[in-house]
Amino acid sequence: MPNILTVANCPSENTARLLDAVTHGVLQVECDDLVCWKRTPLEASAEDVLWADGIILGTTENFGYMSGLIKDFLERIYYPCLEQTQGLPFGFYVKGGLDGQGAKTSVERIVTGLRWKEICSPVVLTGDFCADFERQCEELGQRMAAGLDAGIY
Numbered sequence: 001m002p003n004i005l006t007v008a009n010c011p012s013e014n015t016a017r018l019l020d021a022v023t024h025g026v027l028q029v030e031c032d033d034l035v036c037w038k039r040t041p042l043e044a045s046a047e048d049v050l051w052a053d054g055i056i057l058g059t060t061e062n063f064g065y066m067s068g069l070i071k072d073f074l075e076r077i078y079y080p081c082l083e084q085t086q087g088l089p090f091g092f093y094v095k096g097g098l099d100g101q102g103a104k105t106s107v108e109r110i111v112t113g114l115r116w117k118e119i120c121s122p123v124v125l126t127g128d129f130c131a132d133f134e135r136q137c138e139e140l141g142q143r144m145a146a147g148l149d150a151g152i153y
C-alpha cells in the first residue's frame with residue numbers, strides 16, 4: 001500500500017511530459033511501500049485496475065470526446081471491475097487543443113457508472129503548452145500518493 005496505476009494516452013511530446021509530471025508527483029511523496037505502475041492504455045488490463053489502490057487517467061480530447069485509446073481501456077475493464085472497484089480513488093487530466101470539456105464529461109460519465117471516487121476536480125489543460133500544465137499534473141500525482149499514504153482516500 002499504496003499501489004497507484006497511471007493510464008494515459010501520449011500521442012505527442014507535450015502529453016508525454018504531462019504523464020511524466022504525474023509520475024514525478026507520485027514519487028515525490030516519501031512512502032516506503034508506494035508502487036506506481038505506468039501502463040499504456042493498450043497494455044492496461046482489468047487485473048491492473050483490481051491491483052490498484054488509486055488510479056490516475058490521462059486523455060487527450062479528440063473529436064469532442066476522450067481519446068479512443070482511453071475509451072477502449074474503459075470498455076475492456078468496465079464490467080470486469082464494476083463490482084469490485086467501487087469507491088476506488090480516482091483522478092484524471094485532459095489535454096485538449098482549445099476545448100477539453102467533451103473529454104472531461106465523457107470520462108466523468110463512465111467513472112460515475114463505475115462509482116469510482118474522484119479525489120479532486122479534473123485537470124483540464126488547453127491552449128498554449130506551458131510549465132504550469134506540468135505543475136498541475138505533478139500536483140495531481142502528489143495528491144493521490146499523499147492522500148492514499150495518509151489514509152484519507
Ligand SMILES: Cc1cc2nc3c(=O)[nH]c(=O)nc-3n(C[C@H](O)[C@H](O)[C@H](O)COP(=O)(O)O)c2cc1C
Binds near residue numbers: 063064096097
Ligand atoms: C483527431 C484529433 C481530434 C482532435 N479533437 C480535438 C477536440 O475535439 N477538442 C480539442 O480541444 N482538441 C482536439 N484535438 C487536439 C488534441 O487534443 C491535441 O492535439 C492533444 O491534446 C495533444 O496536444 P499537443 O499538440 O499540445 O501535444 C484533436 C486532435 C486530433 C489529432
